[in-house]
Amino acid sequence: MSRIWLINFFASTPATGIGGRHHYLGRELARMGHEVTVVAARRHHVLREGVDTAALPAEEMTDGYRFLRIDVPAYAHAHDKRRVLAGLVFSARLAGLRRRLGGRPDAVLCSSPDLLSYLGAERLARGCGARLVFEVRDIWPLTLVEIGGYSPRHPFIRFLQWIEDRAYARADRVVSNLEGAVEHMAARGMDRGKFTWVSNGIALDEVAAPAPLPPEVAQQIPADGLRIVYTGTLGTANALDTLIEAAALLRDLPDVHILLVGQGRARAELEARRDALGLTNVRFLGAVPKPQVQSVLAACDVCYIGLTADPLFKFGVSPNKLFDYLISGKPVLYGIDSGKFKPVERYDAGLTVPAEDPQALADAIRRIHAMPEQERRRMGENGRRAALEHYDYAQLARRLEEVLTG
CATH class of the missing domain: 3.40.50.2000 (Glycogen Phosphorylase B;)
Incomplete structure (x- = not known):
């Protein structure tokens, strides 16, 4: 000892x-x-x-x-x-x-x-x-x-x-x-x-038995369609404006839903941008306690994580939400330029796009929208396996x- x-x-x-x-x-x-x-x-x-x-x-x-x-x-x-x-x-x-x-x-x-x-x-x-x-x-x-x-x-x-x-x-x-x-x-x-x-x-004991969502949160999540979720702080560094701009390029796919779960200083600005674009496919659900995060992810289909295109990130990143996403068993849309650290690509756990590139993100969403459910499930399982084996x-x-x- x-x-x-x-x-x-x-x-x-x-x-x-x-x-x-x-x-x-x-x-x-x-x-x-x-x-x-x-x-x-x-x-x-x-x-x-x-x-x-x-x-x-x-x-x-x-x-x-x-x-x-x-x-x-x-x-x-x-x-x-x-x-x-x-x-x-x-x-x-x-x-x-x-x-x-x-x-x-x-x-x-x-x-x-x-x-x-x-x-x-x-x-x-x-x-x-x-x-x-x-x-x-x-x-x-x-x-x-x-x-x-x-x-x-x-x-x-x-x-x-x-x-x-x-x-x-x-x-x-x-x-x-x-x-x-x-x-x-x-x-x-x-x-x-x-x-x-x-x-x-991740702490496996904490994610093994997630807390259920209260009805007022659960009812805001669409029952079907492709539900793309972001969980965490709504901050400028998280490149959520890129996600909003990508949503504007997906108006022809009415069954694609963008869900932002969290609070932060950028929320009002992001909501204003959504409204200025006249988007109906973007929802803000507010924050949920950490024990409920896995319940949110389980009710959705794809997870999004992004950061601004700062050169500093070439040395790698280690955001907690990435590991929450991987263990959820859902494919990840990874919009971070993180140098040689390419976890989603490394484990074939989703799709990687350049940081702050709305068109590339929208194209990736179209690709995952057209994917057979079996392929999405395979990517999600790859991510969960990586979380269990490495994180x-x-x-x-x-x-x-x-x-x-x-």
Whole structure:
């Protein structure tokens, strides 16, 4: 048994946020017999709206692992400059974990995109003689430069770049949920031998018994036709305007239905675009709780996932909804330019189209509309098999265990 500390400023439990990657990996590592602690900030912008952060316990046990919260200054949203202060305080207070937890870890994993945490995690690990693993879930500061529009010469960007390069040089091992991230890391001087790909995935116990849909949601899903569904945040990055524009090219197929299940800042703009185009084949169903997602997918025929055509995605992507889609057994329309990571093509689990290309997406929908049901079912089964064989969190945790324990 090893004592493992997983540090992620933005971690949460299922009761306070999405839970997500470190909840599932922590749970599985604990089931293997390890003593696992997930360390997070008490307050951050990824927590569920309405959570009383002041009332949350400093420590709690959840699904076999310990979840520990570090107090940090409050900030209002992702772009609030006080977020930097919160990150610095979090990093500084990591040094007190050894005293607070009453022992030394065998392994410390520090997860980005909060690069500031790495400095505190490195000091902690080296002071305890622990193996140090740096995890990259979003390539910072490159994301801030290529998508956020910041200059590489900005003083804060240069500071983050120094931390990133230091992490690649000094961490014992480096992992990422982005398969192609190693190319960026090697270009920054990292030894390729340090790298291990540990994708995001699915928790099979959660998808095995999905919660039923309430009648007010179920009745909005057409009883027949080709039902193409998107589930998740309605945001600009998800290329949902491409899906709306593709729907406008499919007016001659009245039995094709586009269903968007979720909420987000882009919803009003997307609804306005639908109305301006006079579309009757696009419906917005609102968000559903995570346990109901598989019930939504089961009631539909095809799943859509897209992202904007940003060069950053050439290093790969690992969106949670992709794995929800694969395990559903439904074919996937994949509109992401994700470099060598081509999961739908790799597993023959649907159709892949260029990002932000409404005509190509509409053509793919026509192709899948004309497909025999047996062919669609074959693609869906391929995707489900891939999810079971490659993206079960129990298997992913075993891969991470090898990195953490050597």
